[in-house]
Amino acid sequence: MDKFIIRRKCDNVASVSDDGARPSVSGAVRDNKNIDSDGTVAVTKNTVPRKKSCYQPSWKQQFTWIDYNKVKDVIFCKNCRHMFEENRFQFSHKIKKPFMETGFSNWKKGVEKLKAHEASGCHREAVLKFKSLKSNVNVFSQISKEKLTQMKENRACLLKIISSLRYLAAQGLAIRGHTEETSNFDNLLRLRCEDNQLLLIWLQRETYKWTSHDVLNEILAILSHEILRKLLEDIKRAKYLAIIADETTDIANKEQFSICIRFVDASLEIEEYFLGLYSIQSTTAKPLFDIIIDILRRFDLPTSNCRGQCFDGPANMAGLYNGVQTNFMEMEKRAMFVHCLAHCFNRTLQDTVKAVPECRSALDVMKGLIHFVIDSPKRLDLFTHMEIDASTNLKLLCATRWAVRFLAMSSVLSNYTEVKEFFLNVSRNDKSATGAKANGFLINMHTYDFFFVY
Numbered sequence: 001m002d003k004f005i006i007r008r009k010c011d012n013v014a015s016v017s018d019d020g021a022r023p024s025v026s027g028a029v030r031d032n033k034n035i036d037s038d039g040t041v042a043v044t045k046n047t048v049p050r051k052k053s054c055y056q057p058s059w060k061q062q063f064t065w066i067d068y069n070k071v072k073d074v075i076f077c078k079n080c081r082h083m084f085e086e087n088r089f090q091f092s093h094k095i096k097k098p099f100m101e102t103g104f105s106n107w108k109k110g111v112e113k114l115k116a117h118e119a120s121g122c123h124r125e126a127v128l129k130f131k132s133l134k135s136n137v138n139v140f141s142q143i144s145k146e147k148l149t150q151m152k153e154n155r156a157c158l159l160k161i162i163s164s165l166r167y168l169a170a171q172g173l174a175i176r177g178h179t180e181e182t183s184n185f186d187n188l189l190r191l192r193c194e195d196n197q198l199l200l201i202w203l204q205r206e207t208y209k210w211t212s213h214d215v216l217n218e219i220l221a222i223l224s225h226e227i228l229r230k231l232l233e234d235i236k237r238a239k240y241l242a243i244i245a246d247e248t249t250d251i252a253n254k255e256q257f258s259i260c261i262r263f264v265d266a267s268l269e270i271e272e273y274f275l276g277l278y279s280i281q282s283t284t285a286k287p288l289f290d291i292i293i294d295i296l297r298r299f300d301l302p303t304s305n306c307r308g309q310c311f312d313g314p315a316n317m318a319g320l321y322n323g324v325q326t327n328f329m330e331m332e333k334r335a336m337f338v339h340c341l342a343h344c345f346n347r348t349l350q351d352t353v354k355a356v357p358e359c360r361s362a363l364d365v366m367k368g369l370i371h372f373v374i375d376s377p378k379r380l381d382l383f384t385h386m387e388i389d390a391s392t393n394l395k396l397l398c399a400t401r402w403a404v405r406f407l408a409m410s411s412v413l414s415n416y417t418e419v420k421e422f423f424l425n426v427s428r429n430d431k432s433a434t435g436a437k438a439n440g441f442l443i444n445m446h447t448y449d450f451f452f453v454y
């Protein structure tokens, strides 16, 4: 374009050149040479002398990192500029700011300056990091081979720590002990050191061993999240689900709320996945309902896909007017409530036995008899040395699950002769209250009720 003209009113003279620069028109106005009759001034390329750019497009072939700004007529380094904006420079202390912030325009000895920038530390760091960002490779490993070897060794040791922790968690073993030296985790690592020199060196380090409580807790959390993610994949694939929830008090006297999800998989098998125990402050219906909804939301399981809910019988869970099941039904009508069948069965057995006095007393005697043997190490030792089949040793009566009490009762019946002999021995040899108690059990075992009710 040879003749480039912009017409503006004289009192508002301004024009823009084709590369965006604003050339001065004051000379033209002063000389009044190009002013038209309508008061506009013709600004031509010929009238406004423009500063000629010294940038050579051929430089871009030699220096591929050049990013030329035509408007400002300056050069940036695209690598350095990106790293500078992201604040990623770590090693270079002399940062060449013109190439990344203001733009380089010192054309005198331009090529030499560009070469100098290319050889500079900050440019090399920027190029390495830019490459590593694209290829997802750690920049340290590119800097030195020694560092790469060290990284591989560290990684191997960290994997040993993770696998040890995973083993303890999967086996349900305690990770810590009364002291660090007696903890299962430390002892397991020391054991593994016998076959692994690398791990031994790692554990002899002063710092950065990745074995602190915080790190172990974090690894455990990552492992548990990974398992949960896998379980949730199966649940989401099945789409429709039912919730099984129950609350109980743990050994530390804290209320815990357990959540399970029941669903049918693609091969029509029924699956029940345990999703975790959640500490609760209150056991009234509203907070429990809120927790269930919160958990479903966290796991991205829509309540609209819920087709069943299964709890035990208390009013806070199963209540018709204000129970968790009623609250849930108001939200999703298709989520049918089922009173836990195992719980129903348990209650039925309990109530049936209570209604028959012979059964009730027989169970009480049985409970006392088993505890008499098991609770004392001395008596248990005496009992186990009476040539009894180990598989039919005495079993405790389960306090809550009545359906499994059969096992305890059959363990006494199958050892009936030995149990009688044991009580006879104790009653004869022990002259204290224990002997009298043993004699009481012995008399009971000879009664009609004991033998026939069992």
Ligand SMILES: [Zn+2]
Binding pocket: 065, 077, 078, 079, 080, 081, 099, 117, 122, 123, 124, 126
């Ligand atoms: Zn650069």
